[in-house]
Amino acid sequence: MSRAALAVVLLGWALPLWAGHGLLNAFAGIAWLPPAGTTPDSPWYAADRLQERSALALADAAARPDLIEAIAREKLAEAEAMLRAGKLDAAATALTHWQALAQTRVAEAAPAQQGQAVNALLEQQYIALTDYLDLPRAHRVPLLTATRAVASACTALLAQLPRREREGLFFRAEEVRWSLEMAAAADEQGL
Amino acid sequence: MRSKSLRLALALGLIATLAGCERPPAAPPAVLSGEPAGPYDLQLRLAPAAPLPAQPTRLQFQLQETTSGRPVSDLQIVHERRLHTFIVARDFSSFAHLHQEDSAPLSAEDLAAGRFGFDYSFPKAGRYRVQTEFTHRDRSWLKSFDLDVGEPASSLPQVVDLARSQTVGPYTATLSLAPAAPLVGQEVELLLTLARDGQPVSNLQLWLGSEVHAALWRMDLREFAHTHSYTPEMAAMMAQMQGHRMSAAESAAMMLTMSSKPAQLVFPGPAVPLRFTFPSAGMWVIFCQLAPGGEPVVFRFMLDVNAAPP
Numbered sequence: 490m491s492r493a494a495l496a497v498v499l500l501g502w503a504l505p506l507w508a509g510h511g512l513l514n515a516f517a518g519i520a521w522l523p524p525a526g527t528t529p530d531s532p533w534y535a536a537d538r539l540q541e542r543s544a545l546a547l548a549d550a551a552a553r554p555d556l557i558e559a560i561a562r563e564k565l566a567e568a569e570a571m572l573r574a575g576k577l578d579a580a581a582t583a584l585t586h587w588q589a590l591a592q593t594r595v596a597e598a599a600p601a602q603q604g605q606a607v608n609a610l611l612e613q614q615y616i617a618l619t620d621y622l623d624l625p626r627a628h629r630v631p632l633l634t635a636t637r638a639v640a641s642a643c644t645a646l647l648a649q650l651p652r653r654e655r656e657g658l659f660f661r662a663e664e665v666r667w668s669l670e671m672a673a674a675a676d677e678q679g680l
Numbered sequence: 681m682r683s684k685s686l687r688l689a690l691a692l693g694l695i696a697t698l699a700g701c702e703r704p705p706a707a708p709p710a711v712l713s714g715e716p717a718g719p720y721d722l723q724l725r726l727a728p729a730a731p732l733p734a735q736p737t738r739l740q741f742q743l744q745e746t747t748s749g750r751p752v753s754d755l756q757i758v759h760e761r762r763l764h765t766f767i768v769a770r771d772f773s774s775f776a777h778l779h780q781e782d783s784a785p786l787s788a789e790d791l792a793a794g795r796f797g798f799d800y801s802f803p804k805a806g807r808y809r810v811q812t813e814f815t816h817r818d819r820s821w822l823k824s825f826d827l828d829v830g831e832p833a834s835s836l837p838q839v840v841d842l843a844r845s846q847t848v849g850p851y852t853a854t855l856s857l858a859p860a861a862p863l864v865g866q867e868v869e870l871l872l873t874l875a876r877d878g879q880p881v882s883n884l885q886l887w888l889g890s891e892v893h894a895a896l897w898r899m900d901l902r903e904f905a906h907t908h909s910y911t912p913e914m915a916a917m918m919a920q921m922q923g924h925r926m927s928a929a930e931s932a933a934m935m936l937t938m939s940s941k942p943a944q945l946v947f948p949g950p951a952v953p954l955r956f957t958f959p960s961a962g963m964w965v966i967f968c969q970l971a972p973g974g975e976p977v978v979f980r981f982m983l984d985v986n987a988a989p990p
Contacts, residue, residue: 514820517813518904521718604865619719619819623747653988657865657957659922663931670927 515660516615522562525570529579538586554594554602558609561590565613568635569620572628580628584635587613591639595646603646604654610643611661618668622675633672640669714812714823721746722812722823731829733805739765741812743794751794756815759889762786763796763814764906766895768967770807771838775967775978776800777893805830809901822904838899840963846979850876851972853979863988864961869910870894870954872968872979880950887971889943892952899963899982910955911946961987 527537541560548556564587571580591610598606617636621629647655647662674680708730714722720743727738741763743752755762761779768775780786780796790796802808810825845854851874858869872892874881884891890908897904921931947953949972958964966981 514813514815517820518716518822518824519718520716623719654865656867656922657959663921667931 522566525566529582740797766811802829884949885974893969958985
């Protein structure tokens with residue numbers, strides 16, 4: 490209901506829409522987050538993190554990007570679960586890991602992989618911002634702060650892409666930019 | 681002793697008989713869940729649960745929010761419909777673009793329950809992809825289902841037909857591309873030109889709010905998109921967006937405002953332009969649906985999209 494009200498406030502909600510024209514459906518078929526699994530409030534979390542770090546250390550160069558992205562999505566799922574539960578310290582832990590993985594992905598992306606890295610980060614931001622409005626208002630702001638940090642790293646990498654590749658991601662980048670604006674406006678409006 | 685041996689022999693014989701019997705095939709699932717998972721859960725019930733070729737099958741969809749389980753009762757109308765369904769045979773030999781409203785209005789109860797349904801006769805035995813698209817709270821979502829109809833034959837190689845002219849009944853559609861060889865990540869101008877009995881068609885009508893509906897799949901079905909005619913108004917709006925002369929919210933608002941006006945016929949024929957950016961390399965199948973004289977006709981094209989050179 491709050492998101493519908495936000496749409497009315499922000500966009501003067503009108504009925505018919507396009508499908509397939511880019512903005513508003515650039516992420517229509519993406520895979521969503523995995524289950525949160527072991528979360529930071531669990532006594533087994535340290536062991537879980539150790540397993541992740543070991544897997545990353547052992548992964549070869551070809552497998553590492555996908556593994557980073559998979560773990561990053563899991564961290565985001567953990568953060569959302571902890572925010573829903575009101576466990577802000579645990580959420581902060583997961584969000585710190587998520588941001589660190591985003592920075593790692595950006596830093597390690599070879600030129601041929603930068604487009605894939607940007608695409609993955611855009612998807613993660615989109616998921617975070619889509620879920621954001623359904624999270625408890627009192628707890629969710631750390632997710633927006635973390636998403637902005639990831640967006641900043643993503644935007645910097647996007648700017649380095651060849652023009653053709655950058656234009657291919659235009660609608661996704663715009664939809665994330667729109668989603669960020671919506672999330673911030675929702676907080677300002679108390680929605 | 682003899683009776684014990686006899687009983688043992690009978691028991692062993694019964695076990696051997698049962699072991700040799702064919703197990704009945706597993707029953708199809710009662711409810712299919714749309715993929716991928718996400719904030720929305722779209723479920724599909726089929727009646728009969730095991731559809732047969734050339735027999736009417738009821739497809740009943742139920743949409744709810746994943747977290748709360750609440751039915752989604754306020755889908756937005758997109759191109760005159762709330763839930764679009766595209767049904768394609770796995771070998772791309774058949775295509776259908778269906779909605780409940782085509783045959784029956786959505787009742788208030790249907791809407792409140794997030795329930796949509798219609799009948800369809802799958803033309804032949806085989807594997808099918810059911811692809812749905814809906815829009816809620818200004819975002820569009822895709823959910824797909826895979827199902828078997830009848831006894832699917834062992835997989836047959838897909839026939840690749842790269843011809844840029846296709847004929848259906850008296851109509852011939854010709855697809856031209858710019859650039860001629862589409863590359864991943866590059867916007868492609870597609871121009872569809874329609875003729876009837878060799879004469880250019882000039883009586884295209886709007887169907888569901890557009891002169892053309894295009895459903896595109898990568899041949900392995902791992903990518904799907906749905907697009908429409910590219911109007912001058914759309915082009916002007918895109919130019920403004922790409923010039924970054926407005927905020928993202930203004931861009932989205934412009935799209936919504938433009939879309940809220942009643943659709944107007946811009947391309948009566950024979951040519952209708954579309955724009956699309958192929959997100960990945962591979963063989964793509966495009967179904968284009970136009971309505972000359974108001975009667976929808978579907979043309980199938982295949983395109984080989986290559987990765988852009990580094």
